[in-house]
Amino acid sequence: MHPTRRGRVLVAGGGVTGLALGIALRHRGFAAVVLERSAGPDPAGGGLVLAPNAVKALAAIAPGLAGRVRAAGHPAGGRGAPPHRSAFLDERGRLLGSVSFDGYEDRYGMPAVTILRAGLHALLWEAAADAGVELAGGRAAARYLDHGSHVELVTDAGEVLRGDLLVGADGVNSAVRAQLLGDGEPRYRGFTAVRGIGPAPAAHPDGFIAYGRGLVLFAAALGGGDLYWVASMTAPRGVWPRRPVAEALAHVIDRTSSxxxxxxxxxxxxxxxxxxxxxxxxxxxxxxxxRGRVVLAGDAAHPMVYTLGQGAGMALEDAAVLAAALTGTCTAMPDATDGAGVGGTDGATPDLTDGAGVERALRRYAAERGPRVRRIVRQSRLLGRVGHVRSPLLVAIRRAILIATTRGGDAGQQSADVFGWAPPEEAPR
Structure with a gap:
């Protein structure tokens, strides 16, 4: 790889989005600097279910990356894998329906993989270091200056880094987005999530989703008899995150006591x-x-309610598509601007010194990602509303909908448009 021939990309944020993008860029000949507030891999967080589209994005980001994630996680729906069945239940344990991952690899090209977020983050951190990404731990983005010919990123410690492009991948409260768009705070959706890890019930070894009044309990198998779970409950904003975790857990236990x-x-x-x-x-x-030499990705662009399980998937897709767009060898992406400005023209972007070429590449990226992400954000928000209803009437309506959509059919087929995503084609490098 010859990074000086293609340019230097600054990535604000070293979560899943930033690390994946750094890896993708290095494998395409760019220099990549990833700033992360923590000094190393983050041990916090619950689990993730990486749907087939997310695993396909990993495969497009770098050779062998999807295989490493499959080996570190718990695949389901792979060729020759044991049968999988995750139940939809009411709070009394009555079966409303189920979903199976069986055949996902044959149908969508990859299985689903359940993995702890900390495990995924550590794996991506290691892969980024192996690829030659400069990992600037202990730093966070404060502000930037776009000079037209280059961009400067000022860290929270006052350090100034220079690059040809800045990617804001700094999460839901992105400092880069605040400066780029100035569109206010993210929107609280009315519920708080408590996440944990524990043994799987014998009756539901593959996991389940159980619905109560104003509370949803989701669980997915991690392998070895363990699962990760998320209990999401209606609550005023900020109440439970300010209190000790033990109090929030005790509240979940109390609300599920019956x-x-x-x-x-x-x-x-x-x-x-x-x-x-x-x-x-x-x-x-x-x-x-x-705008100019600054672009958003991941939760900085589109934080979403986790009910579709696509937050990490959309972040990984962003990384794959943005890297392809910047490489300039993409053959399957539109040049429309999704309503954001004047369309670009086809043609390679040989390096990042070509400002007009960079802006065309970023428009291609936004045109590819915008419609898909907007649809998934809306669907995730709707599922969050439906899942957390409290009135007896709405609970009864939800029950009828769940039975109709998940019993006796292929509930996974309803997500075919999500799981069936394919990475943009690239010419041989």
Missing amino acids: WHPDLRKVPASADPAGCVVHDVFDRPPPRTWS
Whole structure:
């Protein structure tokens, strides 16, 4: 690789988005500097279910990366894998329907993979270091200066870094987005999530989703008899994140005390030291993703309610598509601007010194990502609303909908347009 021939990209934020993008850029001949507030891999967080589209994005980001994630996580739906069945339940444990990952690799090209977020982050950190990404730990973005010919990023310590492009991948409260768009805070969606890890109930070894009044308990198998779970409950903004984790966990245990024993023992058996608590936010994805030499990706562009399990998937897709657009060898992406400005023209972007070429590449990226991400943000928000209804009437309506959509059919087929995503084609490098 010859990074000086292509340019230097500054990536604000070293979460899943930033690390994946750094890896993708290095494998395409760019220099990449990733700033991360923590000094190393983040041990916090719950689990993730990486759907087939997310695993395909990993495969497009760098050779062998999807295989490393599959080996580190718990695949389901792979060729020759044991049968999988995740139940939809009410709080009494009554079966409403189910979903299976069986055949996903044959149908969509990859299986689903369940993995702890900390494990994924550590794996991406290692892969980034192996690829030659400059990992600037202990730093966070404060502000930037776009000089037209280059961009400067000022860190929270006052350090100034210079690059040809800045990618804001600094999460839901992105400092880069605040300066780029100035469109206010993300929107609280009315519920708080408590996440933990524990043993799987014998009746539901592959996991389940259980619905109560104003509370949803989701669980997915991690392998070895363990699962990660998320209990999301209606609550005023900021109440539970300000309190000790043990208090939030105790509240979940209290609210599920009348549930079926197999369900209530999931949070009841958790160690508070292994739990995390956070409020749930999203944003309408912007029409403008970039200006000049600055662009957004991941949660900085489109934080979403986790109910579709696509937050990490959309971040990994962003990394794959943005890297392809900047490489300039993409053959399957539109040149429309999704309403954001004047369309570009076809042609390679040989390096990042060509300002007009960079802006065309960023428009291609936004045009590819915008419609898809907006749809998934809306769907995720709707599922969050439906899942957390409290009135008896709405609970009964939700129950009828779940039975109709998940019993006796292929509930996974409803997500075919999400899982069936394919990375942009690239010419041989």
